[in-house]
Amino acid sequence: MAVSKRKKKDPVILVTNDDGVMAPGIRNLVEAVKDLGKVVVVAPDKPQSGMGHAITIGSPLRLHQVNLMDGVEAWSCNGTPVDCVKLAVDKILGGKPDICVSGINHGANHSINVIYSGTMSAAIEASIESIPSIGFSLLDYSMEADFTAARRYANIIVKKILSQKSDKHLCLNVNFPPVTDDLIKGIKVCRQAYAKYEEDFDERKDPGGKKYYWLTGAFVNFDKGKDTDVWALANNYVSVVPVQFDLTNYVLKTKLEKTFHK
Template sequence: MSVKQASKKEKPIILITNDDGVSSLGIRSLVEAMDGLGKIVVVAPDKPQSGMGHAITIGHPLRLYEVELFEGVKAYSCSGTPVDCVKLAVDKILHRKPDICISGINHGSNHSINVIYSGTMSAAMEAAIESIPAVGFSLMDYGAEPDFTASKQYARLIVEKMLQKKLPRHFLLNVNIPKASPDELKGYKICKQAYAKYQEKFIERKDPHGRSYYWLTGEFVNFDKSKDTDVWALANGYVSVVPVEFDLTDYSLKEKLEKDWR
């Protein structure tokens, strides 16, 4: 048997991470959804890291501990950010790039502008930067005990499709699932990211010593009313699937400046 033939029989290595913490219900649901698709390795933060974006730890050392949380699955708790988890997984645990990286299932939405702030998506994006096909999953349910049934079904469906295809370099998806049962969902739609944002404000309060402190709050506002966005898809009973890239270059503006700024 040739090396090539042997490699075809090997199970793909699936790295699972998130930003809600290694013991969260979302990551357990994702591990269950991926059962049988490959060799699963979990590396996730030891505490919630929501809103961390693409932060990395450079000011203090990182800690990494093996934990027994998932039967038959190697799992590690990391003191760093979601991005740290991916970096450490590749360098110190797997000693190679996994075949695919899956982040989530996030407890809350990461549609539209949220992708910029999301630790869930930043972990997936870090993998994509390293040419590891990646996807982030998020459930639009902020309740104390969310039902991940539909999320698990769609996560498995999408990852199966990814494993069956030859994917382009830096492949990255942002997938959001509405709060609904599988029977209530209409399927999934390939979408663009909506132009939407939070109209934010800070609530000022006083501590017992009379010093001011602030809570960030705000209202989500959608400025994009077209029917090909993630916000529209989610509002109309579809799972939204948005292809994402980390190249932030505005190519149309680049072309304009090349002409106007000669």
């Protein structure tokens, strides 16, 4: 497969998502960053929401070039968002991009959602590979969502990261409130809130009388801090949470060292 041609001076921006290569959100993200460098899109060929950090094992992966937007090289992949990042680096770009941006996701990826999110898992995979990365999400699930404000702030954030030397493992989780640009108060760097879904499974029966289940539930915020992503979004700020793939609890590690070395 041919390696993409690019100018040496232009930063290479890998764009991916979990809603699929034809989702409105990814088109808006490309629009937001296309003036900042050479954009290459590698994204799933169908929605992959909730896939987390899944990778494809035991079945073939395929890439197909698609006509997403004029002047933008774009590929669809039958794998997961993480597969897309891996294949982009190894087969499409022939090396690491300067930054990987994922989204713009249709729906929230604040608080606990970062664990399940295919959008954020793609960004985290890039971070693991020493590629600075950002996941973008808009708190609006509609395919007709207004991305005007999200485009502007995505451009601001990516431009800022590209303009300075960043930690090679930098990974940001960015969420946009579902309001018009004039109502957004600015950008707030936050911590991840302790909030999650109180889940239930709606039990039903199919025409043959066999049981099946639909996952349901309500989102509950247990964290009343004013420094969280949930608070920021509820108060019309763009939330920016630095995340990492090292899941070690260092405070607990220190306590356990004392416990087991008595």
